Amino acid sequence: MNDLHDILKILEKDGRITSSQIADMLQKPLEDVERVIAGAEASGVIRRYKAVVDWEKAGDHRVAAFIDVKVTPTRGVGFDDVAERIYNFREVVSVYLVSGEYDLRVVVEGSTMQEVANFVSQKLATVDRVQSTASHFVLKRYKEDREIFADAPPDHRLAVTP
Amino acid sequence: MTSISKNVQSVSASGIRKFFDIVAEMKDVISLGVGEPDFVTPWRMREACIYSLEQGRTNYTSNWGLLELRQLIAQHLQNLYKVSYTPENEILVTVGVSEALDLALRAIVDPGDEVILFEPCYVSYAPCVTFAGGVPVTVETSAETGFVPSLEAVRKAITPRTKAIMLSYPSNPTGATADRKSLQDIVNLAREADIFIISDEIYDRLTYVGEHVCVSSLEGARERTILLNGFSKAYAMTGWRIGYACAPPEVAESMMKIHQYVALCAPITAQETAIEALSAGEQSVQDMRAEYNMRRRLIVKRFNDCGLSCSEPRGAFYAFPSVKKTGLSSEEFSERLLHSKHVVVVPGNAFGASGEGYVRAAYATSFEKIEEAMQRIGEFVESLPQAVGAL
Numbered sequence: 236m237n238d239l240h241d242i243l244k245i246l247e248k249d250g251r252i253t254s255s256q257i258a259d260m261l262q263k264p265l266e267d268v269e270r271v272i273a274g275a276e277a278s279g280v281i282r283r284y285k286a287v288v289d290w291e292k293a294g295d296h297r298v299a300a301f302i303d304v305k306v307t308p309t310r311g312v313g314f315d316d317v318a319e320r321i322y323n324f325r326e327v328v329s330v331y332l333v334s335g336e337y338d339l340r341v342v343v344e345g346s347t348m349q350e351v352a353n354f355v356s357q358k359l360a361t362v363d364r365v366q367s368t369a370s371h372f373v374l375k376r377y378k379e380d381r382e383i384f385a386d387a388p389p390d391h392r393l394a395v396t397p
Numbered sequence: 398m399t400s401i402s403k404n405v406q407s408v409s410a411s412g413i414r415k416f417f418d419i420v421a422e423m424k425d426v427i428s429l430g431v432g433e434p435d436f437v438t439p440w441r442m443r444e445a446c447i448y449s450l451e452q453g454r455t456n457y458t459s460n461w462g463l464l465e466l467r468q469l470i471a472q473h474l475q476n477l478y479k480v481s482y483t484p485e486n487e488i489l490v491t492v493g494v495s496e497a498l499d500l501a502l503r504a505i506v507d508p509g510d511e512v513i514l515f516e517p518c519y520v521s522y523a524p525c526v527t528f529a530g531g532v533p534v535t536v537e538t539s540a541e542t543g544f545v546p547s548l549e550a551v552r553k554a555i556t557p558r559t560k561a562i563m564l565s566y567p568s569n570p571t572g573a574t575a576d577r578k579s580l581q582d583i584v585n586l587a588r589e590a591d592i593f594i595i596s597d598e599i600y601d602r603l604t605y606v607g608e609h610v611c612v613s614s615l616e617g618a619r620e621r622t623i624l625l626n627g628f629s630k631a632y633a634m635t636g637w638r639i640g641y642a643c644a645p646p647e648v649a650e651s652m653m654k655i656h657q658y659v660a661l662c663a664p665i666t667a668q669e670t671a672i673e674a675l676s677a678g679e680q681s682v683q684d685m686r687a688e689y690n691m692r693r694r695l696i697v698k699r700f701n702d703c704g705l706s707c708s709e710p711r712g713a714f715y716a717f718p719s720v721k722k723t724g725l726s727s728e729e730f731s732e733r734l735l736h737s738k739h740v741v742v743v744p745g746n747a748f749g750a751s752g753e754g755y756v757r758a759a760y761a762t763s764f765e766k767i768e769e770a771m772q773r774i775g776e777f778v779e780s781l782p783q784a785v786g787a788l
């Protein structure tokens with residue numbers, strides 16, 4: 236694998252690691268690592284750095300829902316225009332084009348269930364060519380971005396073994 | 398008055414245990430003393446094990462182990478190293494490499510036979526030779542020669558009583574690997590002297606530089622080699638107690654004879670899990686190896702940066718830096734480090750006299766802990782009076 240790939244894999248796991256630590260882990264000159272990262276940032280390969288937060292634990296009880304959206308197909312137009320109308324709302328966390336019964340899977344977040352429901356009925360459902368929606372409220376977050384939201388099991392190993 | 402056998406009395410308890418009691422009473426200890434993966438067995442394998450239990454697979458298996466597992470082992474070795482072993486009579490599933498080692502020695506050693514070991518080496522080799530009635534003969538190795546002995550040194554160690562040479566690359570504790578040429582030379586010596594080779598390749602999949610050379614694949618080696626391997630390290634399955642031995646039929650049969658009376662068979666749950674490991678565990682092995690590799694480079698750099706010279710370990714998950722510059726012995730260094738900085742390393746002399754002057758630091762621990770431990774080791778080295786002049 237090339238340097239970019241290796242560096243991205245490290246950063247994807249830990250966005251706060253320093254370039255010099257990455258350089259040591261990959262046995263590469265610091266300048267090379269910095270150059271690759273700068274390049275990836277400039278070209279948009281790295282979109283941004285963020286933390287995976289357990290909001291529940293932070294005492295912030297947000298409401299999230301997966302909204303499946305069926306879109307009326309129109310000759311000559313893909314789904315991009317509808318997706319764009321949807322993803323620009325600040326309530327929308329992510330939007331995916333998916334295969335199956337529905338066309339778009341939209342993740343919406345709000346501070347109350349009512350707020351999310353209102354957003355879906357008033358904003359999402361009324362977007363041109365949106366035929367129907369099905370909402371699934373998130374009841375519990377078990378794992379997100381490969382992060383399991385349960386306390387890590389303790390290290391059971393003995394402190395010294397041959 | 399009855400007493401314990403002289404043979405058993407002659408072996409002292411493992412030096413590694415000594416640190417154990419001290420550590421138990423300390424808080425915020427970071428251990429680089431653990432000789433096993435920090436990963437737990439990948440869920441895919443644990444899940445397969447649970448399923449096997451649900452299916453009621455709780456019986457004894459054939460003494461040799463489940464045929465399906467032996468077939469997978471044969472295929473695995475064929476794919477990786479182009480060596481062929483017949484699942485029916487050349488592959489024995491054992492209770493870890495630990496048992497396989499014991500069986501191998503007991504199958505070939507007569508009282509007084511000598512077995513050559515390259516030190517520093519894994520703590521069990523010499524005691525197991527003794528328990529089998531043999532005499533361990535050590536050939537010392539050093540960092541300067543990459544912990545592979547010179548051919549001359551090996552030749553000198555061979556006597557008419559020599560029965561076998563024990564090989565173990567990648568090595569615990571040094572992380573050293575051996576190249577094809579060095580191994581072939583040793584194989585040629587073994588052929589000349591007509592002795593066995595026991596090759597413990599438990600760290601084969603954790604090779605980071607160059608390719609792992611399976612000793613059985615070398616010219617003229619297979620007929621005199623007992624190949625030992627297992628699941629503990631590559632698949633993070635230490636507690637399952639499962640490994641295997643591959644050897645020509647006569648040797649394998651003899652090992653099986655002992656195994657059937659002392660162990661009957663390896664645990665079936667572990668065998669079922671090993672089947673899943675070989676059928677679907679390759680990506681997990683690759684992921685874990687990639688992770689170890691990054692930690693390896695980091696820890697070696699940190700040791701060298703703080704003045705403890707550390708040659709590149711090419712395999713396993715151990716760094717073996719020299720502490721000679723501090724003026725402390727391996728044990729003094731380890732004990733003082735533990736008391737003042739709460740970091741555990743294992744003194745090199747636990748692995749044989751030639752390990753004096755080194756310590757073993759396992760990097761089978763998280764990146765954050767390695768950084769923290771190395772920070773503390775750096776402070777410790779700086780605090781030593783000798784350090785100023787020496788570094």
Ligand SMILES: Cc1ncc(COP(=O)(O)O)c(C=O)c1O
Binds near residue numbers: 565568569597
């Ligand atoms: C070189 C070596 N051989 C054998 C073993 C024991 O392996 P197993 O768990 O398969 O008995 C170890 C474990 O630390 C080891 O380092």
